[in-house]
Amino acid sequence: MPQQFEMLSFGVLMVIVALMLVVAFTVQIGLDQVLALIIAFYGIWTIVLAGIRTKNPEKYGRGAYSTLVMGVLLIAIGGAWFLLTIGTNPILAIALLLVTIGILAVATALPSMRQKPE
DSSP: OOOOHHHHHHHHHHHHHHHHHHHHHHHTOOHHHHHHHHHHHHHHHHHHHHHHHHHSOOSSSOOHHHHHHHHHHHHHHHHHHHHHHTTOOHHHHHHHHHHHHHHHHHHHHHHHHSOOOO
């Protein structure tokens, strides 16, 4: 029986959107900040989903590591966008994205460098 990750992810997205709309109207933040927070919080869910996929891998589905990387990138994009919307220096947002991409590149390259000697 296949896992229903798509329906679960859609439900989590709807909960995140609803919570961010409530936050938007109670805290009086802008729509662009709400969208940035939705992306960042959905990235957190994607990382949780990667943990679920580690324990229950699908035969032809996306791997857990790929899902984890996508979650980290969503958090970085949402965080950088949020930094831009609150008026910080754009260099900080670019630096956040570059550091995230650099860390992911190093983390991806390291396992291939640790090959067993023959």
